[in-house]
Amino acid sequence: MTEFKKAYDAHLEEFQKNAHIKGMEAYQRLYRESLESPDTFWARQADHYLTWYKKWDTVLDYDFSEARIQWFGGGRLNASFNCLDRHLETREEAVAYYWEGDDTARAQAYTYGELYRRVNRFAAALRHKGVKKGDRVIIYLPMIIELPVAMLACARIGAVHSVVFGGFSAEAIANRINDCGAKVVITADGGFRSGKPVALKKNVDEALKKCPAVKTVIVVNHVDSGIFLTPGLEHWWHELIALPGLADEVEPEPMDAEDPLFILYTSGSTGKPKGVVHTHGGYLLYAAMTMEYVFDLHPGDIFWCTADIGWITGHSYILYGALVNGATSVMFEGVPSYPDFDRFWAIVEKYRVNKFYTAPTAIRSLAREGEAHVKKHDLSSLMLLGTVGEPINPEAWRWYHHHIGRDWCPVIDTWWQTETGGHMLTPLPGVAPVKPGSCAFPFFGIDPVIIDDAGEPVKHPDEEGLLCIRKPWPGMARTVFGDHERFISTYFSQAPGMYFTGDAARKDEDGYFWIIGRIDDVINVSGHRLGTAELESALVLHPHVAEAAVVGFPHAIKGQGIYAFVILKTGREPSDALKKELVAQVRREIGPIATIDVVQWAEGLPKTRSGKIMRRILKKIAANKLDELGDTSTIADESVIEKLIKDKVDVSK
Ligand code: 6R9
Numbered sequence: 001m002t003e004f005k006k007a008y009d010a011h012l013e014e015f016q017k018n019a020h021i022k023g024m025e026a027y028q029r030l031y032r033e034s035l036e037s038p039d040t041f042w043a044r045q046a047d048h049y050l051t052w053y054k055k056w057d058t059v060l061d062y063d064f065s066e067a068r069i070q071w072f073g074g075g076r077l078n079a080s081f082n083c084l085d086r087h088l089e090t091r092e093e094a095v096a097y098y099w100e101g102d103d104t105a106r107a108q109a110y111t112y113g114e115l116y117r118r119v120n121r122f123a124a125a126l127r128h129k130g131v132k133k134g135d136r137v138i139i140y141l142p143m144i145i146e147l148p149v150a151m152l153a154c155a156r157i158g159a160v161h162s163v164v165f166g167g168f169s170a171e172a173i174a175n176r177i178n179d180c181g182a183k184v185v186i187t188a189d190g191g192f193r194s195g196k197p198v199a200l201k202k203n204v205d206e207a208l209k210k211c212p213a214v215k216t217v218i219v220v221n222h223v224d225s226g227i228f229l230t231p232g233l234e235h236w237w238h239e240l241i242a243l244p245g246l247a248d249e250v251e252p253e254p255m256d257a258e259d260p261l262f263i264l265y266t267s268g269s270t271g272k273p274k275g276v277v278h279t280h281g282g283y284l285l286y287a288a289m290t291m292e293y294v295f296d297l298h299p300g301d302i303f304w305c306t307a308d309i310g311w312i313t314g315h316s317y318i319l320y321g322a323l324v325n326g327a328t329s330v331m332f333e334g335v336p337s338y339p340d341f342d343r344f345w346a347i348v349e350k351y352r353v354n355k356f357y358t359a360p361t362a363i364r365s366l367a368r369e370g371e372a373h374v375k376k377h378d379l380s381s382l383m384l385l386g387t388v389g390e391p392i393n394p395e396a397w398r399w400y401h402h403h404i405g406r407d408w409c410p411v412i413d414t415w416w417q418t419e420t421g422g423h424m425l426t427p428l429p430g431v432a433p434v435k436p437g438s439c440a441f442p443f444f445g446i447d448p449v450i451i452d453d454a455g456e457p458v459k460h461p462d463e464e465g466l467l468c469i470r471k472p473w474p475g476m477a478r479t480v481f482g483d484h485e486r487f488i489s490t491y492f493s494q495a496p497g498m499y500f501t502g503d504a505a506r507k508d509e510d511g512y513f514w515i516i517g518r519i520d521d522v523i524n525v526s527g528h529r530l531g532t533a534e535l536e537s538a539l540v541l542h543p544h545v546a547e548a549a550v551v552g553f554p555h556a557i558k559g560q561g562i563y564a565f566v567i568l569k570t571g572r573e574p575s576d577a578l579k580k581e582l583v584a585q586v587r588r589e590i591g592p593i594a595t596i597d598v599v600q601w602a603e604g605l606p607k608t609r610s611g612k613i614m615r616r617i618l619k620k621i622a623a624n625k626l627d628e629l630g631d632t633s634t635i636a637d638e639s640v641i642e643k644l645i646k647d648k649v650d651v652s653k
Contacts, residue, residue, distance in 0.1 A: 008401070009433035011383075011410045019296050019430025027431045027441070034444040035471070042071070042445065042474060046281075049288045049324060051086050052077045053254045056281075062472045064497050067488045070258055071282035071474045078252035079261050079280050080123075080156035082288075083323035084116045085252065092116075095328045098302075098351050099145055102192035102334035110145055112326070115152075118145070123153040123250040125240045129184065129216045133158030133253055136182040136263065140164045140173055140204060142191025143333040146220045146237060147309050148319050150186045155261055155280070158253035162263040162275065165310030166191055166198075168591040170206035172273075176265050177211045180275055180481055184216045186237075190223035194338040197223040257281025263481045264312055266418040267522060267531035268490060275481030276418050283421045284320055286475025290422035290443060291321030294412060295355045295384060296429045302381070304330035305357040306344065311528070312418040313388055317357060321422065336362055342373035345404075349377040356404075357386035360396050361526035364557050367399040374403050384429055386412040389527025390559045391515050397436035415439035415515050417501065418529075419491065421475025424448070425513045438512040447471045448513065450505055455495055461509040464516060468498040521615060523552035524560050528593050532615070535596070538589035539564060542582055544572040549605050549613045553598070553622040553651055561597035561651065563622035565605060565644070574601040598622070598649045604640040606632070617641065621648055 016022045021030065034041045039059040046056070056075030062068060087094070092113035099108050110118075131137060137159050141147040147163070154161040162180050164173050177185065187204045190197045201219060208214055217234040219227075229236065255261075261280045265273040291297060295317075303322060307313035322329045330351050336344050344366065348356060366373070385405050392400075392413055401411050411434055414426040425448065427440035434440065442448050450458045450465040458465045476499065480487040494500040504516040518524060521532040532550045539548035547567040555561035566582065568574060579599045586594050606614040614635060620628050621644055632638055 008410075008435065010408045011429065012433065015296065015410070015430035018298070019428070020293050021428050022430050024432050027428060031442070031444055035447055038445060038471070042285075045289055046072055046075075046285050046474075049285050050077055050082050050281075056257060060472065064472070064492050064499070067479070067484065067492045069472050069476060069478055071279070071472070072257035075257040075281055076254045077257065077280060077284075078156065078158075078255050079284050079320065080119060080152045081252040082284060083152060083155075083320065084112060084119060087112045087326045088116060091326050094326065096323065097145065097148070097329055097331045100330060100332045100334070100347055100350075102195065102338065104339060104346075108145075115149065117248070118149045119152040119156060120249045121241045121246065122149050122237075123156040124247040125218075125243070126153055126159065126184070127157055127250065128240070128243065128246060129218075129235075131157060131159050131184055133255075135159045135184070136180040137161050138164060138173070138177050138180070138182040138185045140166065140168075140185065140187045140200060141220065142166050142188055142198075142200065142222065143308060143331060144188065144191070144220065144222055145331070146186075146188070148331075151262070151309075151319060152323075156250055156252050158255055158259065160260045160262055162265070163310050163315070164265070165308055165591070166200060167308075167310075167593050169588055170203040171589045172591055173203060173207035174210040175272060176275070177207060177214060179265075179272075180263050181213065183213055184218070185214055186218045186220075188220035188222040189225045189227050192223060192333060194335055197225060199225070201227055255280040258478070260478075262315065264315065264418055266312075267529040267534060268520075271486075271531075271533055273531070273534065274483070274486060274490070276477045277479045277481050278421055278475075279478060282474030282476070284324060286422040286473060287316040287321035288324035290475075291317055291327070292325055293428060294414060294423050294426050294443070295357070295386065297325055297327055297355070301327065301355055302330065302351050302353045303327050303355045303357070304332070304347070304351070304353045305386075306332060306336075306362060307357070307359070307388075312421070313357075316422050336366055340373065341366060341369040342376050345374055345377040345379060348379055348382060352381040354381045354383045355386070356382055356384070357388065359389040359527040360387055360392040361389070361557060361559055363387070363392070363396045363400050367396060367403075368557065371403055379404060379406070382406075382409050384412060385409045386414060388414045388416070390524045391517060392437060394436045401436070410434050411436070413437070413439045415503075415513070419477040420473075421477065424469070425515075435512055438508070438514050440512050442513075445471070445473045449498070450507060451495055451498075462506050464504055464506045466495065466519060467501045467503045467505040467513075467515070468495045469501065470498050472499075523550070523562060525552075525562060525593060526558045530562070530590070530594055534590060535562065535564070535586060535594060538586040538594070539566060539582060541589065542585050544568055544578065545582070546570075547605065549615065549618055550596075551615055551619045551622050553619070555597065555651075562595070563598045563600070563618075563649075563651070564596050565600050565602045565618060567602050567605065598651055600644070600647060600649050602644055602647070604637065604643065606635050606640050606644070607637075608634050609636050611636075618644075621645060622651065624648070624651065
C-alpha cells in the first residue's frame with residue numbers, strides 16, 4: 001500500500017478539500033449505511049436527485065430466484081422532465097452540450113433551453129406519427145444532437161428507445177427491430193468519420209427488407225447526400241418538426257418508476273444479442289448519483305465522455321447521468337485520429353475539459369503515436385481521468401496518468417456493465433490512493449462477493465473467483481426484452497441468490513478489487529462485447545464453411561483480437577481470397593467492430609466426448625501459450641491438437 005500511496009495519491013489532499021466524499025472514513029460510513037439501511041438510504045437519494053410526480057409506496061421489493069426486482073414501486077416520474085424541465089428555471093442558458101463535429105470547423109453549443117425546445121418539438125412530431133407510450137423506437141444515428149433529442153423525446157412520451165450503434169450492420173439493425181417489435185426507425189442520411197461521409201440510411205434500407213412491421217422512418221439530413229425518401233414511409237426530420245399545427249410543448253408522460261426507459265442490446269455468451277431493459281426510476285437515479293460521486297461533479301465542470309451514445313457508457317454518462325445533474329458536457333462526432341492524433345487533446349484544450357472519461361483501447365492507440373501530440377496542447381484544465389470498458393494494463397495506465405494527468409490527476413477505473421446501468425466498482429477521487437489496474441471499491445449500495453467454483457466466497461486475499469453481487473441496486477437491468485427466462489438463466493442461476501457478472505476478479509489485502517476479465521465466451525474488442533456465438537454463426541453462413549470456432553487473443557491495441565478456426569466443407573480449398581471473403585462476411589453480418597484478425601484453417605476442433613468445443617484449449621493455442629494447454633484428457637480426439645498447433649498463425653507478427 002505504501003508504495004502506491006507515495007506514487008499515486010498526489011491528488012488526494014486537493015480533492016479532499018472539496019470532494020463530495022472526503023476520505024475513507026466518510027466513504028465507509030455512507031457505504032455501511034447503504035447496505036445496512038437500504039430503504040432509508042435509497043429513499044433519500046431518490047428524493048435528492050429526482051423530481052417525482054408521485055412518491056413511491058415501497059423502496060425495494062425483490063426476489064432474485066425469479067429475477068423480480070422493483071425499485072420505488074408506485075412512484076411516478078418522467079426521465080425527460082428530470083433531464084430538462086426542472087433545470088429551466090436556473091439553467092436555461094447553461095450549456096448542456098458543446099458539440100464538436102468530425103470536421104474541426106463544425107461546432108455548436110446547445111443550452112438546456114435549446115435542448116428542451118428541440119425535444120418538445122420532436123416529441124410532438126413522434127406523437128403526430130402515432131408513437132404512443134410503451135412503443136419501441138429504434139434510433140440509428142451518428143453522434144449529432146438529434147441523437148439525445150430523439151432519445152429524450154421518446155422518454156418524454158413514454159416510448160422506449162433502443163439505440164443501435166452506428167457501426168452496426170444492416171443485419172444487426174434488422175435483428176434488433178424485429179426482436180423489440182419497433183414500428184419506427186430514426187436515422188440519418190449519413191455520418192462523418194475522418195472527413196468522409198459514411199452511409200447510414202443505406203443500412204436501414206437493407207434492414208427494412210426484413211422488417212415489414214416498420215411504418216415510419218425519420219431521416220436527419222446530416223451529410224447532405226441528396227438521397228430520395230420513399231413517400232408515405234420516410235420523412236425528413238426537418239420537415240416533420242416544421243409541420244404546421246405541431247405543438248411547441250408536450251407534457252411529459254407520468255411514468256411508473258418501473259416502466260422501461262430503454263432497451264440496449266448487448267452480446268452474451270450464447271445466442272443472439274440480448275435486449276437489456278432499464279427503467280425510468282431506478283436507472284435514472286443510479287446514473288445520476290454515480291455521475292456526481294464518481295466524477296466528483298461540481299458546478300463549472302466541463303465533462304467529456306468520449307464513448308458513443310450507442311453504448312451504455314454514452315447512455316449513462318453523456319445523456320441521463322449528465323443531464324439529471326445539469327452538467328455541461330462535450331459531445332464529439334469524430335475519431336481520436338482525425339485530422340491528427342492530437343484531436344482529443346485539442347478538444348480538451350478548446351473547451352477546458354476538466355473531467356475526461358475514455359477507454360483503455362483509445363489510450364493505447366494514442367500512446368503508440370508518441371507524446372509529441374500531447375505536448376502540443378495545454379491540458380492543465382484536467383483534474384480527473386476516467387477509464388471504462390476493459391481492464392487497463394499498467395503500462396497504459398501510467399502513460400495516461402503521466403502524460404495526460406501530469407502525474408497528478410486520479411485515474412478513475414470504473415468497472416460496470418450494460419446490465420448494471422452505472423458504475424459498480426470504482427475509486428472515488430477524494431477517498432483513497434488509486435492503484436494502476438484496480439477498480440478499487442464498491443459504489444454505495446453495491447455488495448460484491450468473489451466466489452469459488454463451489455459457490456462459496458473465497459477465503460483469502462488475492463484469490464481469484466467469479467464476481468457476483470449479493471443485493472439489488474436501483475440501476476440494475478430488470479429483464480431481457482421478451483425473454484425473462486433468459487434473464488434468469490444468464491444472471492441469476494450460476495450463483496443462486498446473487499447477480500452473476502460473467503467476470504473473474506480478485507480482491508487484494510487492502511480491499512481493492514482487480515478485474516481479470518470475462519469467464520464466459522465473450523470477447524472484449526476495444527471495450528466492445530462480442531459473443532463467440534454471434535461471430536461463429538456469421539462465419540458458418542458462408543457456403544464453403546462447415547464449422548468455425550472463435551476465441552479472443554491478447555492484442556496490443558484492441559485488448560483482445562479475434563482469432564477464428566475455420567473448417568471448410570469437403571472439396572473446398574483454403575485461399576487468401578476466401579479468408580478475405582470470410583472477414584468481409586462477418587463485418588457485413590455484425591458490423592465493422594467485428595473484424596476478424598486471424599483465420600486459421602483447421603481440419604478438426606478439440607471437442608469433449610459430448611461434442612462441446614473446448615475453447616479453453618483454442619484460446620491457449622491462439623495466444624501461443626502451448627505449455628499451458630492443461631488437461632486434455634477429456635478430448636475426443638487428441639491428434640486434433642497437434643495439427644492445430646502445427647498450423648497455428650503467429651499473432652505476434
Ligand atoms: C460499461 C461497459 C462490460 C464488460 C464487463 C468487463 C468489461 C468494463 C471494465 C471492464 C475491467 C473495467 N469491463 N469496464 N473490465 N475493468 N474498468 O463496458 O459495459 O459493454 O456491457 O461491457 O466489460 O468484462 O463485464 P459493457
